[in-house]
Amino acid sequence: IFKKVNAREKVVGWYHTGPKLHQNDVAINELIRRYCPNSVLVIIDAKPKDLGLPTEAYQAVEEVHDDGSPTTRTFEHVPSEIGAEEAEEVGVEHLLRDIKDTTVGSLSQRITNQLLGLKGLHSQLSEIRDYLMQVSQGQLPMNHQIIYQLQDIFNLLPDIF
Structure with a gap:
């Protein structure tokens, strides 16, 4: 049933519950790149202090140094938004009706x-x-x-x- 339901879905990256970037995120991203070359890292703040979307998205980029040292990988912030398809929205609305x-x-x-x-x-x-x-x-x-x-x-x- 997984293949029937998710046949059109495509993996675009990975996530963790942060709340911020960690040193080992670059190494993990290198492993993910084997399956998803331009992967996006989404950090989800599980305990947000501010209102709004508790997520930040990043993409790995090569950082070139002026001193001639080897390039390194680092993360660059990517603007993002979270949306849902119509079928998902119907399900979310149905669940929210039942929440008291x-x-x-x-x-x-x-x-x-x-x-x-x-x-x-x-x-x-x-x-x-x-x-x-x-x-x-x-x-x-x-x-x-x-x-x-x-x-x-x-x-x-x-x-x-």
Whole structure:
């Protein structure tokens, strides 16, 4: 039955429950590369402290040294997202209906999504502030396109006072 159910699945890498990269991950990845040449390592944080996706994905790359020493393998972060096919989503929804945990609900999910959105907004505003500080201190040249776009953003904000 395994071959019938998983016939179209393809192994793309491996994972561990981290919560961070370990020294022996490169050696393990070399073994995995025998079966999957461009394998992806996904580290899953089993006890996440922050909201959001508790995963980080990495791919092994050759690191060339300027001093002429031999190249070494290291991991490079790869942007990732987790999704499901329609059949899997139906199964997950069916399981979630049977769970009596009060933390799994539409209100808690909406609040979590809003909190994640606010954290993302805070991060972007911090980057804008840092850029404007560097421009005002003469560390970066002024890019008029960016300034015009920021002005458009501020013009879209509602008048609070």
